Amino acid sequence: MASTAAAGARAPAMLVMALVAVVLAATAVWMTWDTRTQLHSLEQELVRRQQGSADQSAEALVLARQAQEVSRDSAAKAALLEARLAEVALQRGQLDDLIQSLSRSRDENVVADIEAAIRVAMQQSALTGSAEPLVVALRSADDRLARINQPRLERLRRAIASDLDRVRSVGVPDIGALLIKIDEVVRLADELPLVSEAAITGRHAGEARAIPAGTASAPVASATVPRKGSAASAQAASAGASSPVWMLAWSRPFDEIWSELRSLLRVTRIERPEAMLIAPEQGFLLRENLKLRLLNARLSVLSRQLDAASADLQSAQQAINRYFDASSRKTQVAVELLRQIAQQSRLIGVPKPDETLVATAAAVAGR
Secondary structure, X not given: OHHHXXXXXXXXXXXXXXXXXXXXXXHHHHHHHHHHHXXXXXHHHHHHHHHHHHHHHHHHHHHHHHHHHHHHXXXXXXXXXXXXXXXXXXXXXXXXXXXXXXXXXXXXXXXXXXXXXXXXXXXXHHHHOOOHHHHHHHHHHHHHHHHXXXXXXXXXXXXXXXXXXXXXXXXXXXXXXXXXXXXXXHHHHOOOOEHHHHHHHHHHHHHHHHOOOOOOOHXXXXXXXXXXXXXXXXXXXXXXXOOOHHHHHHHHHHHXXXXXXXXXXXXXXXXXXXXXXXXXXXXXXXXXXXXXXXXXXXXXXXXXXXXXXXXXXXXXXXXXXXXXXXXXXXXXXXXXXXXXXXXXXXXXXXXXXXXXXXXXXXXXXXX
């Protein structure tokens, strides 16, 4: 009975174990089937992916070939671009050189024009005696350089400014006024009295003063002689009150003869005897020679040969002082005019723009 009970007790346990075994076996079968299903799906997925990878690799290979072709084309294009870039760079360098050459040529042309204008202005200033043409040329040159505004021409601008200030600061003789004064002296040359003529004129004037206006009667003559102040007449007049009448009658003719003799002889101090030896016909030649001296001085002033003009003016002044009457008003006026002409002609002339010419030569040479 006990064994029966034990057998009856083991039976449910066995059943439970069998159920558990069945469940475990079913679970194992299910898991195996599920695993096989997953493996199959994994195999399919792997095959699909492998096929996709093969397609992608083929596509990548195609793309790689295309990329290689593109890279080859790009390399060719890059080489072509580099060649063209080098050509463009070379052309740009040549263009820059050409532009610089053109710019330098333009600057050189401007500098040459400035130099030519300054030289023409120098000739005009030499002909006219005025500094205005040179000042205008220097101003125009400075304006042209200011419009160009090239640093390499700054030295030329500084030289032009220096010469412009120097030209403005100097004194320039008034050529027109000098010519007018020389013409006035030439006009006065025909009216200047010679020393010999002045002496003759003075002697005649003295004789006219010594001879009375009327000698019809003795009382008039006796009254005239004391009025001239002769020593003999004064003595006769003073002794007339105490002398007899017959002595007065005899002394009067002798007094008149003595007065005539004194009027015929004059003693004069002459510092330049050659001036008194000039005859009237020689006076004409002397005046013409003086005119020629003055005309030579006039031509020298016109040609800006101030040294030659000064020499001619000095020679003319010496001739006037030697042969013409210095006490005459016209002679004094002529001498004063010559002195003014000589003084004004010694003024500083128009200076040359040497700094500008040197700077233009340096600019043309490219320094």
